[in-house]
Amino acid sequence: MAFLDRWFGRNKTKDEAKERLQLVLIHDRTDLAPELLEQLRAELIKVICNYLEVDDKKIELGLEREDRTVALVANIPVKNIKRYIPNAKNK
Amino acid sequence: MVARTIVITSGKGGVGKTTTTANLAVELAKIGKKVVAIDGDIGLRNLDVVMGLENRIVYTLVDVVEGACRLNQALVRDKRIENLYMLPAAQTRTKDAVTSEQMCEICSMLSDEFDFILIDSPAGIESGFRNAAAPAQEALVVTTPEVSAVRDADRIIGLLESMEKRGISLVINRLSPKMVKRGDMLDISDVVEILSINLIGIVPEDEAVITSTNRGEPLTFQAVGPAARAFSNLAKRILGEKVPFDELEHMNNKGILGHIKKLFGV
Numbered sequence: 001m002a003f004l005d006r007w008f009g010r011n012k013t014k015d016e017a018k019e020r021l022q023l024v025l026i027h028d029r030t031d032l033a034p035e036l037l038e039q040l041r042a043e044l045i046k047v048i049c050n051y052l053e054v055d056d057k058k059i060e061l062g063l064e065r066e067d068r069t070v071a072l073v074a075n076i077p078v079k080n081i082k083r084y085i086p087n088a089k090n091k
Numbered sequence: 092m093v094a095r096t097i098v099i100t101s102g103k104g105g106v107g108k109t110t111t112t113a114n115l116a117v118e119l120a121k122i123g124k125k126v127v128a129i130d131g132d133i134g135l136r137n138l139d140v141v142m143g144l145e146n147r148i149v150y151t152l153v154d155v156v157e158g159a160c161r162l163n164q165a166l167v168r169d170k171r172i173e174n175l176y177m178l179p180a181a182q183t184r185t186k187d188a189v190t191s192e193q194m195c196e197i198c199s200m201l202s203d204e205f206d207f208i209l210i211d212s213p214a215g216i217e218s219g220f221r222n223a224a225a226p227a228q229e230a231l232v233v234t235t236p237e238v239s240a241v242r243d244a245d246r247i248i249g250l251l252e253s254m255e256k257r258g259i260s261l262v263i264n265r266l267s268p269k270m271v272k273r274g275d276m277l278d279i280s281d282v283v284e285i286l287s288i289n290l291i292g293i294v295p296e297d298e299a300v301i302t303s304t305n306r307g308e309p310l311t312f313q314a315v316g317p318a319a320r321a322f323s324n325l326a327k328r329i330l331g332e333k334v335p336f337d338e339l340e341h342m343n344n345k346g347i348l349g350h351i352k353k354l355f356g357v
């Protein structure tokens with residue numbers, strides 16, 4: 001049925017090529033520079049700590065591949081939540 | 092004169108580094124620049140046959156490094172065009188015959204004599220690539236619009252960035268307008284989006300590349316044709332001229348439709 005797909009403008013092999021390239025490069029680039037995820041993790045914790053008290057020893061953070069997408073998956077155990085004061089910067 | 096030193100590299104083999112080096116060298120010489128093309132692929136030299144200078148080689152880059160001859164003795168002058176020289180690689184040696192420091196030394200000796208030093212890099216990311224890239228301030232990354240070639244180009248761009256090269260530009264080679272139109276080939280915007288570096292050249296798939304290599308005459312010696320035109324545009328862009336990226340449109344106009352259009356003067 002490939003010809004029908006093509007007829008209707010679907011299943012162009014270039015779209016597949018692009019999608020596969022983008023996925024493989026996400027992995028190549030993070031494999032080559034693990035510092036990138038480390039830095040992201042550190043900054044993420046800093047921001048989260050403005051709002052929540054978290055257990056930073058137990059944080060899991062990573063890229064997970066699922067079929068045709070890559071997701072940034074985080075598991076961050078919360079120990080406590082700050083009291084929310086409207087119109088005030090949580091510090 | 093202080094030469095602009097440019098490495099032509101790709102990661103993957105067979106994507107058109109040597110073809111680009113040879114034709115760019117000829118184009119720049121045609122414009123009047125004094126150019127030397129260095130074959131950085133020691134042990135697998137090819138630039139000599141692509142440029143058609145294989146019968147004129149006496150000494151090689153390795154002989155210079157080892158003190159067997161002076162640099163000027165190893166330079167092969169192209170008699171067909173003024174201002175064009177080639178420094179051949181040794182065929183019977185391995186990449187370890189030269190170090191990065193020695194490559195830098197040779198280039199600094201050439202730098203006063205030339206406007207451009209083009210270095211044809213071997214495939215791969217090991218010492219051969221590093222030696223070829225070491226003396227260069229700028230880099231042309233050549234890729235074809237295929238998954239494996241673009242992936243390797245991404246790796247090479249990362250390495251060049253970590254070597255702190257200033258100008259890294261992209262040449263997309265062997266683009267087939269027909270396949271792009273059908274949706275069966277990554278197009279220019281896809282590749283540029285994925286690699287996110289400055290595009291400087293688009294070279295269509297062109298049989299003339301092969302026939303001219305058969306003869307040992309870089310394409311750009313003879314006049315026109317889609318790839319020849321593309322290399323001429325590349326040279327102009329390297330010199331800072333703003334040339335529109337119409338390499339593929341031009342090619343399409345050469346088809347039947349183009350001839351009909353011409354007949355009717357539209």
Ligand SMILES: Nc1ncnc2c1ncn2[C@@H]1O[C@H](COP(=O)(O)OP(=O)(O)O)[C@@H](O)[C@H]1O
Pocket residue numbers: 101103104105106107108109110111137264265266294295296297298300301304318
């Ligand atoms: N634009 C093109 N159209 C047709 N053939 C090409 C084109 N560019 C390169 N080739 C062919 O592809 C092959 C590999 O090119 P080459 O320049 O030797 O690649 P590399 O130096 O990267 O290994 C050669 O046979 C060459 O003639």
Ligand SMILES: [Mg+2]
Pocket residue numbers: 108109110132137212213
């Ligand atoms: Mg080559």
